[in-house]
Amino acid sequence: xxxxxxxxxxxxxxxxxxxxxxxxxxxxxxxxxxxxxxxxxxxxxxxxxxxxxxxxxxxxxxxxxxxxxxxxxxxxxxxxxxxxxxxxxxxxxxxxxxxxxxxxxxxxxxxxxxxxxxxxxxxxxxxxxxxxxxxxxxxxxxxxxxxxxxxxxxxxxxxxxxxxxxxxxxxxxxxxxxxxxxxxxxxxxxxxxxxxxxxxxxxxxxxxxxxxxxxxxxxxxxxxxxxxxxxxxxxxxxxxxxx
Amino acid sequence: xxxxxxxxxxxxxxxxxxxxxxxxxxxxxxxxxxxxxxxxxxxxxxxxxxxxxxxxxxxxxxxxxxxxxxxxxxxxxxxxxxxxxxxxxxxxxxxxxxxxxxxxxxxxxxxxxxxxxxxxxxxxxxxxxxxxxxxxxxxxxxxxxxxxxxxxxxxxxxxxxxxxxxxxxxxxxxxxxxxxxxxxxxxxxxxxxxxxxxxx
Numbered sequence: 001x002x003x004x005x006x007x008x009x010x011x012x013x014x015x016x017x018x019x020x021x022x023x024x025x026x027x028x029x030x031x032x033x034x035x036x037x038x039x040x041x042x043x044x045x046x047x048x049x050x051x052x053x054x055x056x057x058x059x060x061x062x063x064x065x066x067x068x069x070x071x072x073x074x075x076x077x078x079x080x081x082x083x084x085x086x087x088x089x090x091x092x093x094x095x096x097x098x099x100x101x102x103x104x105x106x107x108x109x110x111x112x113x114x115x116x117x118x119x120x121x122x123x124x125x126x127x128x129x130x131x132x133x134x135x136x137x138x139x140x141x142x143x144x145x146x147x148x149x150x151x152x153x154x155x156x157x158x159x160x161x162x163x164x165x166x167x168x169x170x171x172x173x174x175x176x177x178x179x180x181x182x183x184x185x186x187x188x189x190x191x192x193x194x195x196x197x198x199x200x201x202x203x204x205x206x207x208x209x210x211x212x213x214x215x216x217x218x219x220x221x222x223x224x225x226x227x228x229x230x231x232x233x234x235x236x237x238x239x240x241x242x243x
Numbered sequence: 244x245x246x247x248x249x250x251x252x253x254x255x256x257x258x259x260x261x262x263x264x265x266x267x268x269x270x271x272x273x274x275x276x277x278x279x280x281x282x283x284x285x286x287x288x289x290x291x292x293x294x295x296x297x298x299x300x301x302x303x304x305x306x307x308x309x310x311x312x313x314x315x316x317x318x319x320x321x322x323x324x325x326x327x328x329x330x331x332x333x334x335x336x337x338x339x340x341x342x343x344x345x346x347x348x349x350x351x352x353x354x355x356x357x358x359x360x361x362x363x364x365x366x367x368x369x370x371x372x373x374x375x376x377x378x379x380x381x382x383x384x385x386x387x388x389x390x391x392x393x394x395x396x397x398x399x400x401x402x403x404x405x406x407x408x409x410x411x412x413x414x415x416x417x418x419x420x421x422x423x424x425x426x427x428x429x430x431x432x433x434x435x436x437x438x439x440x441x442x443x
Contacts (some may be wrong), residue, residue, distance in 0.1 A: 234363050
């Protein structure tokens with residue numbers, strides 16, 4: 001019961017904050033930076049002491065091809081979430097693409113472990129309810145570092161809660177198995193980015209703002225794909241025209 | 244036959260001005276990535292040799308001055324000419340160190356140019372993809388180029404939709420506002436000095 005109420009509470013929170021602070025999405029609106037930084041350090045410690053060692057160990061046992069296949073398998077299971085959000089954004093053709101992908105990869109791709117659909121022009125797409133809210137015109141609200149889940153915004157965190165409700169798997173898979181699967185998914189996914197994260201930490205001048213900016217840029221780019229006008233990119237390249 | 248040739252020539256004449264303008268950035272990125280891949284795949288070179296050659300290729304086609312200016316945005320004018328020179332130098336060294344780390348990780352990946360387009364104020368974006376087995380494994384890398392006389396130079400690299408210029412600007416924003424130009428250059432120097440040397 002409490003769990004099912006969470007999305008509604010978060011959506012309300014988004015609407016509240018978006019009224020309070022009308023800011024363009026592009027800016028790095030981070031009024032909770034103090035708390036966020038603490039949470040960021042907590043997540044990073046968890047990564048350094050638990051997730052990364054587990055992922056490193058896993059990468060020594062399983063070859064890259066196996067780990068990629070497992071990543072494909074879990075991403076294939078996200079199909080109901082992606083498709084539902086396509087439809088909520090009115091992208092009927094994209095929904096067709098995703099249904100086609102699921103059908104091809106579940107059959108020819110052996111339960112989703114392989115991705116033959118990509119080679120047939122059915123590329124993987126990424127949709128979630130955070131993006132759907134963005135398409136509907138809900139501003140991102142303040143930046144938010146969520147325990148365990150990492151960088152987000154108020155809108156995207158609310159979106160994630162809704163996506164949990166949209167996933168079909170919990171209907172017929174036991175909670176404990178689901179929790180174990182999610183952990184396995186996290187370890188496997190992390191094992192694909194061992195070097196990248198190491199590099200990012202070594203080269204970042206401020207790792208917190210590095211991650212925050214990268215997250216917000218990516219989210220903006222995804223919204224831009226949906227023809228949502230999020231920011232004036234030209235200002236970045238022509239400082240003289242900035243207001 | 245004659246008529247067809249004439250038609251072809253006419254078509255060519257019609258379209259070539261557009262090609263001459265629009266083809267240059269794409270050709271430059273193509274050449275740059277081809278040369279970089281040749282260096283990376285050369286078994287006879289040590290990591291240090293590779294790094295130096297890659298630096299030369301990057302220097303030939305990148306406008307580090309403009310890139311630095313964009314990274315600092317409106318803060319650029321707070322820097323004295325000497326500080327500007329120092330910043331450009333340290334920033335370049337920082338990039339070289341960051342990307343130099345990846346030299347040993349090269350696994351025969353190929354690069355393809357996906358598309359190119361003109362931006363609103365005359366810059367040109369060339370989209371490339373580093374092929375690593377298809378689908379989500381591939382890496383999207385966009386180069387933004389700006390015309391300089393007869394030449395085009397890279398002013399930003401956008402990896403998986405994340406602009407390097409915007410990312411560094413964000414990281415440095417607070418440093419500039421709290422410690423001024425001196426602090427920024429100090430931070431870069433310190434970071435560069437700590438960078439692990441490449442094992443060859």
